[in-house]
Amino acid sequence: MELRLENIKKFYGKQYALDDFSAALTEGIYGLLGPNGAGKTTLINIIIGALEANEGKVFLDGIDVKQMCTSYLNRIGYLPQDPTFYKNFRSDEFLKYMCAIKDIPAKCVKSRIEEVLELVNLTDSYKKKIGALSGGMRQRLGIAQAILNRPDILVLDEPTAGLDPVERIRFRNIISKLSKDKIVLLATHIVPDVEYIAKEILILRKGKLVKKGTPKALEKVVEGKVWNVVVSEGDVEKYTYKYPVGNVKRVENGLQLRIVSECNPEGVGEAAIPSLEDVFLSIMEK
Amino acid sequence: MIRLTYFEIRKNYLRGYVVIALLVFLLLNIFIIYKNYVSGDSNTLGYNLPHSAKYEKWWNSYDDMHDKLSGKLTMDKVRFVVDEYNRLIAMVSDRSYSTEEQEDTYTGYIWGDYVFITKYFYRPMKYISTYESAIKQVIKNAEDNIEFYSQSGNNFDKTKNQFIKEHYSERKVSVFYNSKVWDILFKYSFSDLLIILLMFLGIVPIFVNEKVSKMEPLILSSRKGRINMSFVKVFSVLLYIVFLVSFFSSINFLVFKLLYGLSGIEMPIYAIEAFQYTPLNCSVGMFYVLQILLKALGFFVFGMWICIISALFQRVIYPYLISALSMVVGIYASGYVASIETIKTILALISPFTLLSSNRLFNELLAVNIRDIFYLRAHVAIIIQVCIMVFLYFLIYTLISTKSLGIKKKLFMKVGV
Numbered sequence: 001m002e003l004r005l006e007n008i009k010k011f012y013g014k015q016y017a018l019d020d021f022s023a024a025l026t027e028g029i030y031g032l033l034g035p036n037g038a039g040k041t042t043l044i045n046i047i048i049g050a051l052e053a054n055e056g057k058v059f060l061d062g063i064d065v066k067q068m069c070t071s072y073l074n075r076i077g078y079l080p081q082d083p084t085f086y087k088n089f090r091s092d093e094f095l096k097y098m099c100a101i102k103d104i105p106a107k108c109v110k111s112r113i114e115e116v117l118e119l120v121n122l123t124d125s126y127k128k129k130i131g132a133l134s135g136g137m138r139q140r141l142g143i144a145q146a147i148l149n150r151p152d153i154l155v156l157d158e159p160t161a162g163l164d165p166v167e168r169i170r171f172r173n174i175i176s177k178l179s180k181d182k183i184v185l186l187a188t189h190i191v192p193d194v195e196y197i198a199k200e201i202l203i204l205r206k207g208k209l210v211k212k213g214t215p216k217a218l219e220k221v222v223e224g225k226v227w228n229v230v231v232s233e234g235d236v237e238k239y240t241y242k243y244p245v246g247n248v249k250r251v252e253n254g255l256q257l258r259i260v261s262e263c264n265p266e267g268v269g270e271a272a273i274p275s276l277e278d279v280f281l282s283i284m285e286k
Numbered sequence: 287m288i289r290l291t292y293f294e295i296r297k298n299y300l301r302g303y304v305v306i307a308l309l310v311f312l313l314l315n316i317f318i319i320y321k322n323y324v325s326g327d328s329n330t331l332g333y334n335l336p337h338s339a340k341y342e343k344w345w346n347s348y349d350d351m352h353d354k355l356s357g358k359l360t361m362d363k364v365r366f367v368v369d370e371y372n373r374l375i376a377m378v379s380d381r382s383y384s385t386e387e388q389e390d391t392y393t394g395y396i397w398g399d400y401v402f403i404t405k406y407f408y409r410p411m412k413y414i415s416t417y418e419s420a421i422k423q424v425i426k427n428a429e430d431n432i433e434f435y436s437q438s439g440n441n442f443d444k445t446k447n448q449f450i451k452e453h454y455s456e457r458k459v460s461v462f463y464n465s466k467v468w469d470i471l472f473k474y475s476f477s478d479l480l481i482i483l484l485m486f487l488g489i490v491p492i493f494v495n496e497k498v499s500k501m502e503p504l505i506l507s508s509r510k511g512r513i514n515m516s517f518v519k520v521f522s523v524l525l526y527i528v529f530l531v532s533f534f535s536s537i538n539f540l541v542f543k544l545l546y547g548l549s550g551i552e553m554p555i556y557a558i559e560a561f562q563y564t565p566l567n568c569s570v571g572m573f574y575v576l577q578i579l580l581k582a583l584g585f586f587v588f589g590m591w592i593c594i595i596s597a598l599f600q601r602v603i604y605p606y607l608i609s610a611l612s613m614v615v616g617i618y619a620s621g622y623v624a625s626i627e628t629i630k631t632i633l634a635l636i637s638p639f640t641l642l643s644s645n646r647l648f649n650e651l652l653a654v655n656i657r658d659i660f661y662l663r664a665h666v667a668i669i670i671q672v673c674i675m676v677f678l679y680f681l682i683y684t685l686i687s688t689k690s691l692g693i694k695k696k697l698f699m700k701v702g703v
Contacts, residue, residue: 048507070509078507083500088301097297098504100289101511145504 008056031194034204077151087131136167227269347392445660463550584641
């Protein structure tokens, strides 16, 4: 299975939301990284068919998705960013509603709901009103609705935003479980969310795809350019102004700054093992 | 489709605040009808007696008289009323009658009896018994007019008089009932305001809530959601409005029946004096049904307009404000329903609220001159509202299935929104 995006352009007036975006996705998890306003949600809306691109096409297994019409939608599962859903619905009611709009036959609804609730560990809360669910539970309900139609393409927009660490880990595990035989596109601006589970990372900046590759390959790009520098509190501002600083950590003899730089900052830096966050930082600071 | 419609109803209308508002409005509506019943309806000519202890004797006599006179109009009944009228007018004309309270009277006083018989029985019965001859004169005039306008080449007035000749002939009222209460029922419009408020509560969030809850892209990326959502939403609006209109119309009818004792449901609509020149030949019962249907159509068109406003905004406050403003403008424009000025007539015909005042649309012969041909204003209003309804549905469908801002902008430029 291959989802191919060819030269996608989307603009609002003279402002480009997406500029010539091309990528080919196969089974596995893809992390779509980018700061707020980079065009992630626009790209997602185009992939899920909720928005039309001004230029470019989306192909699934070589067929233009516009020609596939609603059969393409049957193969999509989507979790929007920060959904509140319908607060006056119970969880099971909401899933029944989603079954109805996804055109899942009435005879399959019960079994399908039980199946997804179990997968996201919400079996005990299915009678609760959505308004009474915690943020994490609501996100899991979001995943549950996204997989109701057993989609081939699962698109998740900022799924971990606002979740506590335990929920975030639980969420990542669910996504990993689901990624078999599926294309999972996970859009986020939180790098650790995709660092360990993504097959490939796509980094968007101002509507353009600026980097694409496996986490390891991307980390190689900044190899030898990541430094830990221990400075006094008074020097922090100077370094922050001069270099892209990723992390600030309090250590015994001052503050340790994680800096991405071509050369050793002030000659006092200690080389560090690069991470995906460093890659992200180096791209965003350009 | 049924599943989706159910969920749409559950989502938008089966909400706590809507149900509570419905119950509160139901009680308020009953209270207002009762209040009008007790205080008397001063808007209805000749029917403004309050139902208070002071007028208890009046009402007892009134009910007794109606028990005696209601039903088929006979010579005996007419003679009785005329005799009573003559007896009382003879007593009051020379001003020699007693002003003291008297036992053997309808109201307790001679003058009261004179007013009572004249206002509530003599004049209504005179109207009914002379209706046939009066309408015959109207038809004769129409025939003369047809000839005159044919010669002068005035096609509009010719066709108008032809309509009168065709629709007003053979009219006769052979029954006598308390027709004024039907008139009060037809004119009662407080429940319409309550329906509009309930429409605001139920329909304004219909599309905007999908955006607030981030459900819009989910719906658009789902098979049925993408194809059927706009239809299902509009259909749910129709069901909601049909429910509200039938519910309040039934309640109004029942409460009126209980308080005023509506009788003569099969008497012709022109038996009500206010409707003497109506173009309709149906019964009062049928007119009430027609009124309900027209209200449903008018409310539905307004409901679709609210849907469009709801689809255009991200926050619910703006659709509420614009819907309320639209309501004010619409009601104002509908006030021109009987206007003779072209622009004002067009405004009234465009306003869906015109269909809410069907008593005004039908109580006289209101015409529209289109290319020198006579058309009934009510027919034109209905056709225009149906066209607006189709256009609004197309607009909703386009807005929902096309989320491209560019296309939206083009569309607005086209329709001049």
